[in-house]
Amino acid sequence: MALSKIQSNSYEDTAVHGQRNLIINGAMQVFQRATSATNPGGGYDTVDRFRSSQNNSGLGNYNAEQSTDAPSGFASSYKLTKSGVTSQTSTTSAFIQYFFEGQDVQQLQYGSSSAKKVTLSFYVKSSLTGTWGVALQDGEAGKHNVQTYTISSANTWEYKTITFDGDTAASIANDNSAELDVQFVLGAGSDYQTATTGSWQSGDKKTTSSQTQWPETDGATWQITGVQLELGETATTFEHRSYADEFARCQRYFERIQTDGAGTPIGYCSVRTGSWYGGVPFLIEKRSAPSVTLNGSLFLAGIYGDISSQTPTGINEISKRGCRPYKTSGSYTAQGSFIAFQTPASHYIDADAEL
Amino acid sequence: MDNIAILSPKYLENNSGIKATIDGVEMSVPLDPSNRHYAEIMRQVDAGTLTIQEAD
Numbered sequence: 001m002a003l004s005k006i007q008s009n010s011y012e013d014t015a016v017h018g019q020r021n022l023i024i025n026g027a028m029q030v031f032q033r034a035t036s037a038t039n040p041g042g043g044y045d046t047v048d049r050f051r052s053s054q055n056n057s058g059l060g061n062y063n064a065e066q067s068t069d070a071p072s073g074f075a076s077s078y079k080l081t082k083s084g085v086t087s088q089t090s091t092t093s094a095f096i097q098y099f100f101e102g103q104d105v106q107q108l109q110y111g112s113s114s115a116k117k118v119t120l121s122f123y124v125k126s127s128l129t130g131t132w133g134v135a136l137q138d139g140e141a142g143k144h145n146v147q148t149y150t151i152s153s154a155n156t157w158e159y160k161t162i163t164f165d166g167d168t169a170a171s172i173a174n175d176n177s178a179e180l181d182v183q184f185v186l187g188a189g190s191d192y193q194t195a196t197t198g199s200w201q202s203g204d205k206k207t208t209s210s211q212t213q214w215p216e217t218d219g220a221t222w223q224i225t226g227v228q229l230e231l232g233e234t235a236t237t238f239e240h241r242s243y244a245d246e247f248a249r250c251q252r253y254f255e256r257i258q259t260d261g262a263g264t265p266i267g268y269c270s271v272r273t274g275s276w277y278g279g280v281p282f283l284i285e286k287r288s289a290p291s292v293t294l295n296g297s298l299f300l301a302g303i304y305g306d307i308s309s310q311t312p313t314g315i316n317e318i319s320k321r322g323c324r325p326y327k328t329s330g331s332y333t334a335q336g337s338f339i340a341f342q343t344p345a346s347h348y349i350d351a352d353a354e355l
Numbered sequence: 356m357d358n359i360a361i362l363s364p365k366y367l368e369n370n371s372g373i374k375a376t377i378d379g380v381e382m383s384v385p386l387d388p389s390n391r392h393y394a395e396i397m398r399q400v401d402a403g404t405l406t407i408q409e410a411d
Binding site: 041042043053054055056057176177287288289290291292293313314315316317318319323326328352353354355 | 357369374382387390
């Protein structure tokens with residue numbers, strides 16, 4: 001092939017190459033915490049990286065799950081089913097939220113005359129038709145850019161694309177904190193509604209007065225997949241990544257340390273006569289030092305005998321790379337040992353560094 | 356967003372972290388301002404609505 005041919009890619013050709021999608025887990029492949037949850041109360045309920053958020057309990061009761069119902073080319077979606085009726089007042093809201101680290105969106109060049117447009121694309125399906133809000137928010141600057149989309153047919157997958165202008169006024173800090181987020185609005189009262197769409201404004205607005213109030217319909221469903229946010233004014237085809245790739249990206253924010261074998265070590269331990277101190281490394285370096293939760297108990301396998309069913313006094317010395325479970329009571333034979341889970345099927349450690 | 360419910364916060368050994376029940380789950384929280392749970396604990400402490408117990 002002539003060299004001139006190799007170098008003749010157009011801008012459009014370049015734009016559809018890899019690493020376009022700024023969203024992690026947009027195809028809803030990774031559900032480390034659970035594949036379903038009944039009335040989880042909001043928060044990171046099931047799917048990795050997408051948070052069920054609310055103001056003044058606007059979500060109410062709902063069920064979340066990984067669904068195999070997905071548009072062509074996708075194997076999975078994130079599905080919410082409303083349980084009961086949650087009336088929206090002026091101060092309530094309910095929305096699915098995705099946070100970006102500031103250091104991952106510097107290419108948007110916000111706060112300069114070169115601020116870039118971005119295009120959000122996704123597949124959505126709901127039992128309710130109507131108008132729905134979607135917002136970009138810059139939490140640090142206290143600004144929003146609200147737009148809407150329409151679901152035309154009930155219980156039918158629809159593809160949506162929305163382009164947002166760049167914010168030329170407020171810059172985004174180049175750090176590991178939450179600086180920009182996308183909000184898919186499920187319901188919101190007047191405090192969160194605006195008539196101004198498509199531009200950056202101050203305040204916490206999420207949608208318009210035309211918002212479909214999903215929480216007010218018992219049994220209503222809403223599901224999403226194929227979420228992509230990319231530079232430019234054109235939505236390109238979804239950038240599919242491997243499960244392993246998405247899984248590792250998700251583990252920067254949340255990692256469940258769980259083994260499938262009773263003797264599989266998760267760390268090491270120094271046992272003293274009246275205490276023990278362990279070390280558990282994380283597989284992926286975290287965004288920040290994570291909050292750590294032990295579900296169940298630990299098993300210390302030592303050369304002079306095993307120590308079973310250990311509940312630590314605490315877990316400290318937590319860093320981006322690992323943590324130290326320890327116990328300062330009991331009577332043991334001093335020895336070195338490795339740490340495993342007492343019951344691998346149901347015991348685990350969660351390291352949560354989500355935004 | 357709605358407040359995170361934080362109960363019984365207590366410093367861990369050598370003030371190396373905080374143990375607390377957060378939204379119904381017992382967690383060990385590092386003293387890292389970038390950690391959202393620590394940030395919320397300190398926000399509630401600063402607001403005068405939460406007190407952290409000393410370590411044993």
